[in-house]
Amino acid sequence: MSKCVCVVAEYRAGDFRRVAYEVASEGKRIADILGTNVCAVLVGSNVMDKAPTLGRYGVDKVYVADDPALENYLPETHVPVIADLIKKCDPALVLLSASVDGKDLSARLSARLEEGLVQDCTEIVVDGGKIKVKKPIYAGKCLAWSQWAEGAMPLISCRPNVMSCMAPMEDKKAEVEKVDVAVPQARSSVTGLELDTSGRVGLSGAEIIVSGGRGMKEASNFSILEELAKLLGAAVGASRAAVDSGWRPHADQVGQTGKVVNPNLYIAAGISGAIQHLAGMGSSKFIVAINKDADAPIFSKADYGIVEDLFAFIPALTEEVRKLKSTCS
Amino acid sequence: MNIVVVLKQTPDTESVIRIAADGKSVVTDGFKWIINPYDEFAVEAALRLKQQHGGTVTILSYGPQRVVESIRTALAMGADNAVMIADDAIESYGRLKLAKAVAAAIKQLNADIVLMGSRAVDYDMAQRGPMVAEFLDWPHLPLAVSIECDGSKVTIQRPIEGGKVTMQSTLPVLVTFGGSHAVWNPRYASLPGIMKAKKKPLATKSLADLGLDAAEFTPDKAKVRNISLEMPAERAAGRIINGDLDTAGKAAELVRVLHEEAKVI
Numbered sequence: 001m002s003k004c005v006c007v008v009a010e011y012r013a014g015d016f017r018r019v020a021y022e023v024a025s026e027g028k029r030i031a032d033i034l035g036t037n038v039c040a041v042l043v044g045s046n047v048m049d050k051a052p053t054l055g056r057y058g059v060d061k062v063y064v065a066d067d068p069a070l071e072n073y074l075p076e077t078h079v080p081v082i083a084d085l086i087k088k089c090d091p092a093l094v095l096l097s098a099s100v101d102g103k104d105l106s107a108r109l110s111a112r113l114e115e116g117l118v119q120d121c122t123e124i125v126v127d128g129g130k131i132k133v134k135k136p137i138y139a140g141k142c143l144a145w146s147q148w149a150e151g152a153m154p155l156i157s158c159r160p161n162v163m164s165c166m167a168p169m170e171d172k173k174a175e176v177e178k179v180d181v182a183v184p185q186a187r188s189s190v191t192g193l194e195l196d197t198s199g200r201v202g203l204s205g206a207e208i209i210v211s212g213g214r215g216m217k218e219a220s221n222f223s224i225l226e227e228l229a230k231l232l233g234a235a236v237g238a239s240r241a242a243v244d245s246g247w248r249p250h251a252d253q254v255g256q257t258g259k260v261v262n263p264n265l266y267i268a269a270g271i272s273g274a275i276q277h278l279a280g281m282g283s284s285k286f287i288v289a290i291n292k293d294a295d296a297p298i299f300s301k302a303d304y305g306i307v308e309d310l311f312a313f314i315p316a317l318t319e320e321v322r323k324l325k326s327t328c329s
Numbered sequence: 330m331n332i333v334v335v336l337k338q339t340p341d342t343e344s345v346i347r348i349a350a351d352g353k354s355v356v357t358d359g360f361k362w363i364i365n366p367y368d369e370f371a372v373e374a375a376l377r378l379k380q381q382h383g384g385t386v387t388i389l390s391y392g393p394q395r396v397v398e399s400i401r402t403a404l405a406m407g408a409d410n411a412v413m414i415a416d417d418a419i420e421s422y423g424r425l426k427l428a429k430a431v432a433a434a435i436k437q438l439n440a441d442i443v444l445m446g447s448r449a450v451d452y453d454m455a456q457r458g459p460m461v462a463e464f465l466d467w468p469h470l471p472l473a474v475s476i477e478c479d480g481s482k483v484t485i486q487r488p489i490e491g492g493k494v495t496m497q498s499t500l501p502v503l504v505t506f507g508g509s510h511a512v513w514n515p516r517y518a519s520l521p522g523i524m525k526a527k528k529k530p531l532a533t534k535s536l537a538d539l540g541l542d543a544a545e546f547t548p549d550k551a552k553v554r555n556i557s558l559e560m561p562a563e564r565a566a567g568r569i570i571n572g573d574l575d576t577a578g579k580a581a582e583l584v585r586v587l588h589e590e591a592k593v594i
């Protein structure tokens with residue numbers, strides 16, 4: 001059999017992250033085309049129990065490094081260990097997550113292995129046995145296709161929430177091989193990890209996002225967006241103008257110098273639609289714009305536009321959503 | 330403290346992107362060139378570190394002659410001197426080669442700390458920092474939204490999905506910067522700053538000056554190649570929900586279409 005497809009499974013705080021299943025599913029899809037199997041690499045602390053469950057997403061064999069020193073992602077420790085496990089798999093190509101940690105890991109790994117990487121891919125194609133990938137550039141204003149030199153081992157990080165997850169094969173377990181690794185002495189360390197346990201939906205991975213801009217006028221007015229978001233199970237985002245004004249934390253900024261999001265539904269309230277903002281949300285499946293200026297550029301990108309004062313419209317919308325939710329449930 | 334900031338010049342974020350005749354590059358005519366915003370955050374962080382600890386801030390950049398303008402802007406913000414790897418085609422040799430060249434230049438600078446953006450607003454590869462750190466065999470602290478240094482240790486905070494992480498490292502260390510304008514609020518160049526910048530030292534280096542074998546730095550040795558570009562599907566402008574509806578009527582109609590047509594709520 002030809003060389004395997006290797007997937008690096010992202011794990012945090014006791015479980016795989018959803019993107020790990022997306023990457024495994026994509027790995028399986030490519031392995032089927034190439035007529036080979038899927039190996040996974042898993043590093044962490046106390047991860048042996050969970051390792052076989054990757055089989056549900058098409059993984060045949062998992063190479064595991066399990067060590068208390070690998071609890072949290074730290075480039076200095078994770079990169080050499082993962083590089084060694086990948087060498088053990090001896091794969092044809094490696095798929096990783098273009099998550100926060102995954103992008104960082106992928107880049108340093110690329111240098112360590114001296115193999116070429118394309119980050120944040122949204123599509124992988126096998127073309128006559130050769131791998132070709134697509135990624136957005138210039139914040140999604142353009143898409144670039146790349147290919148690797150003869151004999152290279154492609155490293156590909158996959159944008160979260162883009163590649164589909166297969167229906168899990170409940171009874172399938174992956175074979176697991178625990179590998180003894182020497183975790184290198186590190187000069188850096190993780191000294192704190194705070195996970196948001198408020199249950200608030202985060203921007204990355206949200207299916208619906210309600211965003212506010214300068215039109216919100218002040219911080220406290222965001223409460224009307226939060227109320228709507230809560231009903232919809234949505235995350236709340238913001239334009240740079242709202243963040244620069246100090247109304248929202250920078251982590252909520254959507255756009256070219258903020259987060260790139262791709263929810264099913266993006267509702268923009270009091271946002272004009274500057275090119276840098278559109279860059280961050282232009283690939284949303286459906287866009288709703290609420291703006292009192294009928295000439296606002298956001299309307300040219302919106303599937304549904306509402307020309308209204310948001311302070312009148314948002315409460316009315318919240319009311320209608322409430323009605324819908326009460327009849328549905 | 331000897332602080333080095335790696336700076337890339339990118340097209341302004343307002344730029345209209347068009348595909349060139351070769352089908353794999355973009356039309357650069359009419360571009361306004363700026364300091365990559367994330368690298369600008371790193372310049373600001375470097376100037377603050379210098380205010381606290383003294384030392385020098387060296388700007389390290391690369392590319393064709395036009396990059397000098399962005400270097401001068403960073404000098405006008407308050408950096409002390411600059412090194413430029415002058416090579417028109419440096420980006421065509423691949424990311425690994427670029428990182429090697431940057432690492433080689435850093436080695437000559439005797440840096441205690443190297444700062445740069447976590448990504449660039451053009452190709453958004455998010456590779457340079459971690460790659461350079463690996464080639465230097467240094468620790469790196471990724472995606473900082475805050476940085477503190479006590480002279481021997483550096484502490485940063487970084488956002489992750491649904492949380493935040495605090496990381497620490499001894500010097501020397503490489504730090505990449507995330508965040509936004511609201512977080513770093515990079516200073517503007519003052520008029521006296523602009524005047525002074527003209528006289529600040531800028532050393533130009535070739536790959537050979539960095540001890541690199543130019544024969545290894547050719548486009549055909551790149552591991553990854555850009556084969557073609559395509560424009561994303563145009564979003565058709567949708568419809569304005571209007572008619573003669575009042576506010577409540579529009580809200581009801583919007584909820585109906587989102588539920589029945591778009592099926593997203």
Ligand SMILES: Cc1cc2nc3c(=O)[nH]c(=O)nc-3n(C[C@H](O)[C@H](O)[C@H](O)COP(=O)(O)OP(=O)(O)OC[C@H]3O[C@@H](n4cnc5c(N)ncnc54)[C@H](O)[C@@H]3O)c2cc1C
Binds near residue numbers: 271342
């Ligand atoms: C290097 C760089 C990077 C940038 N990165 C980003 C980024 O990541 N994200 C980002 O968002 N921007 C970014 N920007 C900024 C961008 O250019 C715009 O300035 C910003 O997006 C404007 O935000 P806004 O739409 O909220 O504000 P404005 O453009 O001021 O628009 C406010 C809108 O609200 C409407 N409005 C006002 N009151 C009401 C009301 N009562 N009811 C309904 N509508 C109302 C107005 O009609 C107007 O259309 C960047 C800029 C630069 C130079």
